Amino acid sequence: MKSSVIIFPGSNCDRDMAVALEKFGFKNSLVWHNETKIPKTDLVVLPGGFSYGDYLRCGSIAAKSKIMNEIINFANNGGLVLGVCNGFQLLTESGLLPGVLLRNKYLIFICFEIHLNIKNNSKNFLKKNIKKTIKLHIAHNDGCYYINQDQIKKLEDKNQVALEYSDENGNVSEQTNPNGSLNNIAGIYNEKQNILGMMPHPERMIDPLLGGEDGSLFFKNLLSKK
Amino acid sequence: MKLSLVNPWLLKQKRNKLKISIIVTLKKAVLDPQGKVIKETLENMNFQGISEVRQGKYFEIDIQENDFKKAKLKAEELCEKLLANLVIEEYQIIEKK
Numbered sequence: 406m407k408s409s410v411i412i413f414p415g416s417n418c419d420r421d422m423a424v425a426l427e428k429f430g431f432k433n434s435l436v437w438h439n440e441t442k443i444p445k446t447d448l449v450v451l452p453g454g455f456s457y458g459d460y461l462r463c464g465s466i467a468a469k470s471k472i473m474n475e476i477i478n479f480a481n482n483g484g485l486v487l488g489v490c491n492g493f494q495l496l497t498e499s500g501l502l503p504g505v506l507l508r509n510k511y512l513i514f515i516c517f518e519i520h521l522n523i524k525n526n527s528k529n530f531l532k533k534n535i536k537k538t539i540k541l542h543i544a545h546n547d548g549c550y551y552i553n554q555d556q557i558k559k560l561e562d563k564n565q566v567a568l569e570y571s572d573e574n575g576n577v578s579e580q581t582n583p584n585g586s587l588n589n590i591a592g593i594y595n596e597k598q599n600i601l602g603m604m605p606h607p608e609r610m611i612d613p614l615l616g617g618e619d620g621s622l623f624f625k626n627l628l629s630k631k
Numbered sequence: 632m633k634l635s636l637v638n639p640w641l642l643k644q645k646r647n648k649l650k651i652s653i654i655v656t657l658k659k660a661v662l663d664p665q666g667k668v669i670k671e672t673l674e675n676m677n678f679q680g681i682s683e684v685r686q687g688k689y690f691e692i693d694i695q696e697n698d699f700k701k702a703k704l705k706a707e708e709l710c711e712k713l714l715a716n717l718v719i720e721e722y723q724i725i726e727k728k
Contacts, residue, residue: 461713498716504718509664511664551719553718
């Protein structure tokens with residue numbers, strides 16, 4: 406299976422992501438944001454980082470890059486797209502995912518391990534998952550998910566909420582919410598569930614030496630798609 | 632003293648320019664933690680009678696137009712496509728004299 410990781414000026418998880426993808430057998434290529442074509446690929450990954458120094462709004466400038474038109478076409482034709490951290494912000498800014506990510510409620514950069522409750526294991530991303538709760542890293546300043554009341558209802562009715570911040574037993578509450586996200590949302594799908602945007606970093610949890618292997622679930626699941 | 636003639640081309644350039652200010656603010660329903668902290672700090676500095684602070688963004692844009700209506704239309708497009716995220720923000724366009 407082939408994957409493409411897009412690099413924007415200021416991305417800093419692009420190579421971590423490439424290492425993770427290659428570890429699980431993807432044939433990965435790194436693509437510069439100024440390209441107008443993506444190579445033939447089954448999966449596009451928008452990596453974490455601080456594209457354009459978070460100017461204007463996080464991800465807003467990168468969302469207008471040349472490569473984004475191509476990615477929007479790819480996604481609209483059913484291609485798999487994964488956006489992590491800054492990638493998630495970029496997906497919301499480009500309109501591929503609903504809602505927006507605001508400054509963290511408590512105004513601090515948060516960087517630690519959290520637990521996630523898997524609310525919907527869609528056929529594309531987390532299908533073969535046995536675990537209900539996983540442990541991943543978060544590292545962000547703007548991760549407070551927000552969407553208006555009508556749309557949050559729509560999102561939940563269509564089962565688009567993928568991941569929620571929880572405790573180690575999967576209980577979701579105000580105490581387990583690190584950044585003030587609406588309904589503890591950590592990751593969402595689009596309506597067709599071929600796009601996943603998430604704040605936690607799966608590529609940082611792929612080896613016991615790094616503190617855990619729960620991130621590998623994402624890559625193993627994606628790999629089994631083809 | 633005799634005044635020198637003004638270059639007509641320059642004059643035209645000058646006329647053909649409008650200064651526009653754009654203010655982007657968060658919608659009422661959206662939580663603004665930065666504004667809240669600023670308000671609390673002002674209170675700690677003993678400023679009294681401040682009931683709310685909302686932080687926003689301010690842009691100054693030069694547009695090559697004579698007509699404010701036309702320039703405003705252009706500015707609206709800028710706001711909707713890049714300067715503001717309409718999910719959380721609203722904008723205001725003001726002609727700068």
